[in-house]
Amino acid sequence: MRVLILGGTAEARALAAELVGRGVRVTSSLAGRVNNPRLPIGEVREGGFGGPAGLAAWLERERPDVLVDATHPFAARMTASAAEAARATGVRLVVLRRPGWPEGPGEVRVPSLEAAAAELAPGDRVFLTTGRRSLPVFAGLPGVWFLARSVDAPEGPVPGNVHVVLGRGPYDLDGELALIDQHRLGVLVTKDSGGELTKAKLTAARQRRLKLIVVERPPLPRGLTCVETVADALRDIGVG
Numbered sequence: 001m002r003v004l005i006l007g008g009t010a011e012a013r014a015l016a017a018e019l020v021g022r023g024v025r026v027t028s029s030l031a032g033r034v035n036n037p038r039l040p041i042g043e044v045r046e047g048g049f050g051g052p053a054g055l056a057a058w059l060e061r062e063r064p065d066v067l068v069d070a071t072h073p074f075a076a077r078m079t080a081s082a083a084e085a086a087r088a089t090g091v092r093l094v095v096l097r098r099p100g101w102p103e104g105p106g107e108v109r110v111p112s113l114e115a116a117a118a119e120l121a122p123g124d125r126v127f128l129t130t131g132r133r134s135l136p137v138f139a140g141l142p143g144v145w146f147l148a149r150s151v152d153a154p155e156g157p158v159p160g161n162v163h164v165v166l167g168r169g170p171y172d173l174d175g176e177l178a179l180i181d182q183h184r185l186g187v188l189v190t191k192d193s194g195g196e197l198t199k200a201k202l203t204a205a206r207q208r209r210l211k212l213i214v215v216e217r218p219p220l221p222r223g224l225t226c227v228e229t230v231a232d233a234l235r236d237i238g239v240g
Contacts, residue, residue, distance in 0.1 A: 003237060004029060004064040006082060008037050010197060011096055012070035014230045016040035022239050027064070031071075031078070052084035059089040066237050070096040074191055076218040083221045095226040096233045100192040100217060101199065104206060108213045109192075113137045116189050116213050120144050126187045127180065128162075129201060130215065135162060138189075147183045169197035176204035187211045 002025040005012050012028060017040065019026045026042035029049070049055040059067065069082040079095065086093035103109060110116045113134050120126060122143025128134070132150040139146070139159040146162045148154075158164055163183070179185070188205040190198075192214050205212050220226060227233050234240030 001025065001066075001237075001239070002027070002062075002064040003066045003068060004059070004062070005040070005068045005070055006078060007069065007071035007075070008040075009070055009072055009098075010195065011098055011230055011233075012068075013038060013040040015068065015070060015096065015233055016042050018230060018234055019237070019239065024237075024239060027062075031075075049081070052081040052088070055081055055085035056088045059085055059091045064091060066094060067091045068094045068096060068233060068237070070233075073097055073100070073193055073217045079224075080221050083224055093224075094233055094236045095220065095224055096230070097226040097228060098194040099228050100194045101202060101214070103214075104202070104212065106212070108211070109216050110213060111216055113215060116215050117141060119211075119213050120187065120189075124187050125183065125185050126189055127183075127185045127201070127205070127210070129188070129190045129198070131191075132164075135159075138162075147179065147185060171198055171200045173200045173203055176200045177207065180204055180208050180210065185210060187213065189213045189215075191215045192217050 003019055005016055005028045008030045016026045016028050020042045027045055028040040028042060029045045030037055031048055049058055067082060067086055069079050071078045082093060108119055114137060117138050120141055124144045126144060126146045128146045128148040132154040135154050139162055148162050149165045149167055151168050188210050227236055
């Protein structure tokens with residue numbers, strides 16, 4: 001059996017390790033958006049495919065038995081490409097998505113980054129953890145100051161109202177509380193990425209009674225369903 005896994009998530013790495021341990025030939029495809037990514041076990045392919053047509057061409061040429069989309073829950077374009085390429089080639093598709101975080105009391109849930117920005121007001125000091133590519137949505141807001149955390153530094157100049165800290169999860173509660181206290185933060189803006197690696201910021205924000213704004217996940221393409229655990233993905237692939 002051969003499996004192509006899309007994504008550099010913790011779940012993708014765990015799935016690759018489980019499959020290789022069962023004697024499955026695994027190719028993991030990383031989009032290359034993060035410098036020095038954590039590499040999974042097995043064969044690794046870095047760089048995009050060139051959209052759904054390019055992915056379909058790879059599937060036709062290499063003929064894996066299963067295509068697994070284990071990309072980030074907000075990688076909507078990649079998921080759409082995987083669905084289209086799977087339909088075009090007849091390769092079986094399994095979508096693996098870790099569960100989102102449960103909504104807490106007083107939490108503001110919004111459908112987009114732009115809607116999150118609209119919730120902010122002059123004088124807010126914001127802990128922004130929505131990724132470096134989201135900075136243009138927020139940086140022009142007058143009177144709002146941001147502590148923006150990302151894995152890699154933003155491309156291009158950073159606006160004066162944005163202080164960037166670099167970091168890669170897992171994060172611990174004490175560290176998150178210290179950041180909030182040091183920078184006198186009053187708002188957390190984040191995405192509903194789910195998982196344990198970055199969950200401590202939510203706990204810290206609630207302990208310090210920050211306003212919590214969470215961007216909801218994009219919906220899956222019509223007709224797709226997902227599994228939420230590596231064990232479920234292994235069963236769907238047929239090796240669990």
